[in-house]
Amino acid sequence: MALSAPGLDPCSFRGLFFFQLLLLLLSPTTTMGSGPGPMPRVKYYAGDGRRALSFFHQAGLQDFDTLLLSGDGNTLYVGAREAILALNIQDPGVPRLKNMISWPASDRKKSECALKKKSNETQCFNFIRVLVSFNETHLYACGTFAFSPACTFIGLQDSHLLPILEDKVIEGKGQSPFDPAHKHTAVLVDGMLYSGTMNNFLGSEPILMRTLGSQPVLKTDTFLRWLHPDASFVAAIPSTQVVYFFFEETASEFDFFERLHTSRVARVCKNDVGGEKLLQKKWTTFLKAQLLCAQEGQLPFNVIRHAVLLPAEAPSVPRVYAVFTSQWQVGGTRSSAVCAFSLTDIERVFKGKYKELNKETSRWTTYRGRETDPRPGSCSVGPSSDKALTFMKDHFLMDEQVVGAPLLVKSGVEYTRLAVETAQGLDGQSHLVLYLGTSTGSLHKAVMSGSRSAYLVEEIQIFPDPEPVHNLQLAPAQGAIFAGFSGGVWKVPRANCSVYESCVDCVLARDPHCAWDLESRTCRLLSNPNLRIWKQDMERGNPEWACAPGPMGRSHRPQSRPQLIKEVLVVPNSILELPCPHMSALASYRWSHGKAAIPETSSAVYNGSLLLLPHDGVGGLYQCVATENGFSYPVVSYWVDSQDQPLAMDPELAGIPRERVEVPLTRVGGAAIAAQRSYWPHFLVVTVLLALVLSGALIILLASPLGALRARGKVQGCGSLPPGEKAPLSREQHQQPPKEHRTSASDVDVDNNHLGTEVA
Structure with missing residues (x-):
């Protein structure tokens, strides 16, 4: 040859x-990861034709921050800046606009906002922050309304939005934040809206509030400091009898030299009606506990960014999946983690011991006293006694932590949002699929198969310019996930199996949505699969076994x-x-x-x-x-x-x-x-650098003999005096410089001044 x-x-x-x-000059380069943690197997940059995305935008609109999927899964409602849109997502391709209604802040509110030193170019608008389905005929929406929160009901007719009437707009304080930059959360349960947001213009009064419905309006007590002034809410998840709020705040129970952030889960009962004498119009069942997401021997991921609930079929237990980051940087980069929390563990912690504040030492300790029956803070039927309410004022913090299991830990990336679903493979097993939005506008698709740790199937750069992912809406019926950002809405197919052109590549990807069709010799999306001729190996990803034309054992033969x-x-x-x-x-x-x-x-x-x-x-x-x-x-x-x-x-x-x-x-x-x-x-560049290095080495070699000669001159001349000897007192000896020493004008001035002082 x-x-x-x-x-x-x-x-x-x-x-x-x-x-x-x-x-000699070129060193071999290897593909290295950005740090510990799983690496995405494939990465698609913005505009890559192999991972085609659909983009919707509307002229004159921006900040598509709030997404809501209709009950039938065919319409996506979008809350933008001063407008609400209804998009038809039933057909493949780019979502189509059904209709749009405007909801701008009034001119008077915008003027007041500008007088309060807020920007009339970026802040003094109505940013839609709450968009929930109230019933089959109405939506409920809230917005910042130029730092004067407002809410309204929006009528629906065949999934089309009806115009908003000014007389139907009500005050939205406690339901929507004042500042569009503040985090918030809201969920509608049994016709009642449970919201977590900032309750004042300055953004220093966090509140958990219940509005709408037949039950009385309740909120947290600001005076009792149940929430730290910097509390930031990220999710609200309803359960059978309670509603859970997930947020992060500065920990008051720890005494450190710097502010320590901690992640929390708070709980309120749905049947809470408030107190009769004490805690009137306040929660009487408010409790909170610490969430702990950490690897053994490592600093905890103490800042929660988002959380979702994945319902499970019996006998499995529903689990909450949350993304965390850390307030500390290790190696100059931040890290992220995905942790799973069992609802059973959360309920057990809220049934455990309380913490109490020792007013003499100002330290939080475990409460060792007796408990009354019914238990304070429980969802018992009937009003609580004054004794139980007095106890609840000071015992709202649980002693035990809710410990989560880390599923994925990744450094060099900040996860900001997630969506979760399960996908069934050819083997009949359910595989957990996580869609993770990052602070730079990327989407990671992670899969957890069996008891093994999660791995990243792909990374997709969604936004053309770096921008955090603030929302993700999964549409299972359409097989897509939607992400809104400042310029529009992106539709991302949850899998594009055609990018895997060979059976080897299709099987090695270990994407639960894809399998290799031996008959058509293509990697296809799993929809009514033919189990006889379709191949997939989610557990091991062995192409030698899966891609063989006939039955053969698992082998790693090249x-x-x-x-x-x-x-x-x-x-x-x-x-x-x-x-x-x-x-x-x-x-x-x-x-x-x-x-x-x-x-x-x-x-x-x-x-x-x-x-x-x-x-x-x-x-x-x-x-x-x-x-x-x-x-x-x-x-x-x-x-x-x-x-x-x-x-x-x-x-x-x-x-x-x-x-x-x-x-x-x-x-x-x-x-x-x-x-x-x-x-x-x-x-040429390497040659120039090599010449500079050789020149530097030559200068160092030439400078060494000069330094030795200079040091020898100092020894032979007037060097530094030994300790204990005094300087000469005569003017001549004091002004006589040592050999090879150049006296500057500043030295002469200093000596003259010193001499003048001695003469005086």
Whole structure:
């Protein structure tokens, strides 16, 4: 398989010389992760055609911050800045606008907002913050209304929005935040709205409030400091008898030198009616506990960003999944984690011991006293006694922590939002799928299969410019997930199986929504799958077993026969570049030259590509082999040949289709660039850097003898005085400089001033 090249001319010698320098200066690069934690197997940048997304936008509108899915799953209601939209998402492709209604803040409110030193360009508008389905004929919406929160009912007619009447707009204080930048949460349960937000203009009075419905309006007591002034609410989740609020605040029970943030879960009972004498119109069942999400031996993830409930079928227990970040940076980057909390564990903590504040020491300790019956804070029927209410005023913090199980820990990324669902694979098992929005506008798809830790199937850059993901709405009937941002709404298919072009790639992806169809030889979305001819291996991801035409045992034997061979012709006096597409970030890549080793004197690997200097013995078959999950397979195969003297066909490669391709190359004889990419700029940069390093080393070597001579002069002259000796008192001795010492004008002035002081 050797190339029979003619004798080397001076240009060839020069090319060989430059290539040897290239081997010395270019260091091999490897694909490294951004830190500990799972790496996304595939990453799609914004605008990548392989992961096509649908984008909806409306001229003149921005800040699509609130999303609501209709009961039938065919309409998406969107709360934007000073407008509410109804989008038809039933048809594939870009969502279509059904209709839109405007709800701007009044001119008077905008003027008052500007007088309060708020921006009339970015803040003094009506940002929709609450959008819930009240019943089949009405929605309930709340907005900031230029720092004067307001709410209203919106009529529906065939999923179309009816205009808002001004006389139907009511005050929304306690339901919507004043500032659009403040976090908030709200959930509608049994016709009653449970909201967590800031209750004043300054944003220093957090409140948990119940409005609407037949029950009395209740809220937290600000004077009793049940909530720290910086509390930030992220989710509200209803249960059978209670409603849980998830938030983060500064921990008052810990005494540290800096403010320690902590994540909380608070609980109020649905049947709470408030106190008769004490705690009138206040919650009498408010309790809160600490959420702990941490790895063993590591700092905790103490800042909660979002939480969702995934209902489970009996006998499984419903679980709450939440994303956390840390207030500390380790290694200059922040980390994120996804933790799961069982509702059973949360209920058990709220039935445990209380904490109480020792007023003498100002420290929180475990309450050891007796408890009354019924238990204070419980959802017992009937009004509570004054004694129980007095107890509840000071015993609202639980002693035990709610400990979560970390499912995924990732450094170098901040998760801001999540959506959760389960997907059933071909094996009949349910697999947990997490969609995680990041602070830079990306979406991570994570899968947890069995008892193993979660892994990342893909990363999709949704927003063209870095911007946090503030909302995610999963639409199971449409097989998509929606994300709103400042410029519109993106529709992301939850899987695009067609990007996996081979059975090997389809199985290694371990996407529960995708499986390989042996009949059509395509990777297809799981919808009414044919279990006989569809292949998937979620547990191990073994293509050797799943992609075999017949039954065979699980094996990790390398698959070396290529599916396609790309023919490359040698160009004299040039460096060939054979690219290797990295289909998976989890695979390791290596190059092979048929059955022989790659000649080290005439080849190098740079950025995954193989660089070759053509001469005798470099022709033949070159393969880039990927190894992932213990399975090896060829990614790309090249046949390097000479146009003048082609090589004989290898009998083992007979029957494999071939195609002629042109690869990047750089001519070293005439310095003419014949490829898209040249390495000579790299070579020149490295050469200049090498020259600077050598010059610096030479300066250091020359400076060392000068330093020794200077030090010797100081020893022979007037050096520093030993300790205990006093300086000479005469003017001549005091002004006489040591040898090789240059006296500046400032030194003379200082000496003269000092002398003048002695004379005086």
